[in-house]
Amino acid sequence: MTTLAAAAARAKTRLGSLTATVATVIIAAVWTIPTFGLLLSSFRPEAQIKSTGWWTFFTDPRLTLDNYTQVLSGDSAGLGSIFVNSVVIAVPAVIMPILLAVLAAYAFAWIRFPGRDLLFLAVFAVQIVPVQVALIPLLKLFVSLHVAGTFWTLWIAHTTFALPLAIYLIHNFIAKLPAELIEAARVDGATHAAIIWRIVIPLSMPGIAAFGVFQFLWVWNDLLVSLAFAGGAPQIAPLTVRLAQLAGTNGTQWQLLSAGAFIAIAVPLVVFIALQRYFVRGLLTGSSKS
Amino acid sequence: MSVTEKFGQMALVLGVFAVVFAGILVTVGRLETRGRAVAPILLTGPALLLLGVGLVYPAIRTIVASFFDAQTQHFVGMANYSTLVNDPSMRRVIVNTMLWIVICPIVSTVIGMVYAVLADRVRWEVLAKTLVFLPMAISFVGAAIIWKFVYEYRANQPDIAQIGLLNQIIVWLGGDPQHFVTREPWNTLFLMVVMIWIEAGFAMTVVSAAIKGVPSETIEASRLDGCGALQTFLHITLPSIRAALVLVLTAITIAVLKVFDVVLTMTGGQFNTSVIANEYYAQTFRFFNVGVGSALATVLFLFVIPIVVYNVRQYRRADA
Numbered sequence: 010m011t012t013l014a015a016a017a018a019r020a021k022t023r024l025g026s027l028t029a030t031v032a033t034v035i036i037a038a039v040w041t042i043p044t045f046g047l048l049l050s051s052f053r054p055e056a057q058i059k060s061t062g063w064w065t066f067f068t069d070p071r072l073t074l075d076n077y078t079q080v081l082s083g084d085s086a087g088l089g090s091i092f093v094n095s096v097v098i099a100v101p102a103v104i105m106p107i108l109l110a111v112l113a114a115y116a117f118a119w120i121r122f123p124g125r126d127l128l129f130l131a132v133f134a135v136q137i138v139p140v141q142v143a144l145i146p147l148l149k150l151f152v153s154l155h156v157a158g159t160f161w162t163l164w165i166a167h168t169t170f171a172l173p174l175a176i177y178l179i180h181n182f183i184a185k186l187p188a189e190l191i192e193a194a195r196v197d198g199a200t201h202a203a204i205i206w207r208i209v210i211p212l213s214m215p216g217i218a219a220f221g222v223f224q225f226l227w228v229w230n231d232l233l234v235s236l237a238f239a240g241g242a243p244q245i246a247p248l249t250v251r252l253a254q255l256a257g258t259n260g261t262q263w264q265l266l267s268a269g270a271f272i273a274i275a276v277p278l279v280v281f282i283a284l285q286r287y288f289v290r291g292l293l294t295g296s297s298k299s
Numbered sequence: 300m301s302v303t304e305k306f307g308q309m310a311l312v313l314g315v316f317a318v319v320f321a322g323i324l325v326t327v328g329r330l331e332t333r334g335r336a337v338a339p340i341l342l343t344g345p346a347l348l349l350l351g352v353g354l355v356y357p358a359i360r361t362i363v364a365s366f367f368d369a370q371t372q373h374f375v376g377m378a379n380y381s382t383l384v385n386d387p388s389m390r391r392v393i394v395n396t397m398l399w400i401v402i403c404p405i406v407s408t409v410i411g412m413v414y415a416v417l418a419d420r421v422r423w424e425v426l427a428k429t430l431v432f433l434p435m436a437i438s439f440v441g442a443a444i445i446w447k448f449v450y451e452y453r454a455n456q457p458d459i460a461q462i463g464l465l466n467q468i469i470v471w472l473g474g475d476p477q478h479f480v481t482r483e484p485w486n487t488l489f490l491m492v493v494m495i496w497i498e499a500g501f502a503m504t505v506v507s508a509a510i511k512g513v514p515s516e517t518i519e520a521s522r523l524d525g526c527g528a529l530q531t532f533l534h535i536t537l538p539s540i541r542a543a544l545v546l547v548l549t550a551i552t553i554a555v556l557k558v559f560d561v562v563l564t565m566t567g568g569q570f571n572t573s574v575i576a577n578e579y580y581a582q583t584f585r586f587f588n589v590g591v592g593s594a595l596a597t598v599l600f601l602f603v604i605p606i607v608v609y610n611v612r613q614y615r616r617a618d619a
Contacts, residue, residue, distance in 0.1 A: 146357035169353030202328035230438030281436035
């Protein structure tokens with residue numbers, strides 16, 4: 010009796026895990042196949058991309074690197090030079106908000122000063138403001154400062170928009186550093202500057218990395234801010250802007266679109282897979298990114 | 300601009316920034332040793348200045364501009380807002396936005412949750428989760444292009460092959476290929492699929508972490524009491540992860556409210572697919588109607604506030 014019941018229970022569990030496996034495979038496939046289709050398409054000859062689907066590859070396998078050479082080649086309209094724009098925009102737009110946020114977060118966490126809590130709350134509350142609300146006045150400001158159409162607009166805008174979340178996330182991390190450590194350093198006569206440089210930054214690296222991955226994905230993948238400040242300035246426009254234009258043109262150039270999109274996707278995917286640990290941690294502590 | 304020049308500019312901004320950053324640290328150190336309490340001002344100053352000039356002040360300007368005409372010259376009172384309510388195409392935009400913020404968060408969260416539970420039971424859990432998680436790293440533009448290769452339509456003629464996967468499947472099954480992105484009203488749903496495809500991974504990650512946080516003794520006790528897997532999930536696990544679910548729902552709602560890339564890339568807002576964030580972009584940067592654009596941005600702002608406040612409350616509760 011008991012063995013029979015146990016066998017039945019085991020069969021049930023096995024059936025359950027079979028259903029789970031099948032369902033998992035189906036969802037995983039639906040989530041993976043579209044991206045795989047793009048990847049495969051990007052290596053198919055132009056004439057084939059335009060006339061048959063990527064699955065035709067399995068009956069008529071023909072691959073080429075032509076799309077990539079075409080997309081990356083030569084002139085300033087080529088995606089090669091636009092890829093450089095994305096890098097040139099992203100690196101400072103990740104580094105600057107992190108360091109500014111470290112300074113502010115340290116002051117909010119470890120220095121007593123009048124109005125501290127109120128200011129911190131204000132910075133936190135600013136996370137609510139959608140980027141859309143700031144674009145036009147900011148654009149006018151850039152025009153009057155004669156920096157419109159330069160990388161400065163994107164560096165300043167991305168840095169500013171990142172600060173509320175950066176300060177909040179990094180503050181969470183810095184505030185949890187052991188108080189004895191900071192106090193001991195103070196007693197030894199270390200200045201705030203020395204503490205930030207020698208203790209806070211090295212010890213907050215995991216928190217900084219979490220935000221850094223977040224911010225990199227945000228900036229690299231951004232379309233709205235880039236269109237607002239670089240939409241009319243192709244010499245500084247990042248990949249997303251060019252791809253959105255390519256996708257919108259009639260008589261779609263599928264070969265450029267697929268190779269270009271894959272180039273744009275590959276960089277964040279690599280960063281993401283390499284630093285997934287940090288990203289997940291950031292996600293679990295700060296998914297209210299505005 | 301050559302590549303060298305571009306990297307030169309990048310080096311310049313990083314250099315300037317390094318000087319400012321080092322300057323702040325050195326000044327803080329020097330003044331402090333002379334016993335002056337200026338450290339808080341110098342440390343928070345740059346961030347607060349940027350936030351004030353780059354975010355708070357522009358936000359106020361935009362709200363003011365929403366009561367002015369297209370060129371921000373003449374005061375028009377509530378005229379822009381009444382356009383949003385009375386103009387049929389604008390009303391459609393608002394309705395579409397409502398559909399997005401109701402459907403996307405719920406579907407993404409349910410799929411994410413179901414998948415989190417399922418993936419826990421297979422041997423290749425890490426791979427399974429990574430596959431669904433990866434779209435999060437892809438830009439909305441990239442995702443829209445990926446899905447163009449799924450939705451693309453070709454006329455159903457003997458000498459023409461489908462290049463969109465979904466239409467090919469339909470043809471294989473003997474059906475007629477469909478205009479997924481242009482055919483109303485279903486096209487809005489097909490655009491939402493792209494957003495769901497991206498956000499489900501986020502939902503899965505947060506929910507999965509919450510589920511793993513439920514004490515295994517509680518689960519085992521429920522199983523010993525004779526509850527089945529589904530019963531245990533509904534009565535024990537689900538209530539325990541409520542905070543995480545609300546968090547995911549609100550976070551996705553905020554993301555959905557602001558998303559315009561998917562719509563812009565797939566339809567450009569045509570075929571009645573526009574949403575507030577896309578219409579804001581079109582009005583402001585394409586039609587140069589800053590008045591209506593600002594009103595749309597302000598409405599977006601007003602929509603976001605209660606959701607963010609609720610989200611933050613849940614966070615506080617989850618932390619406590």
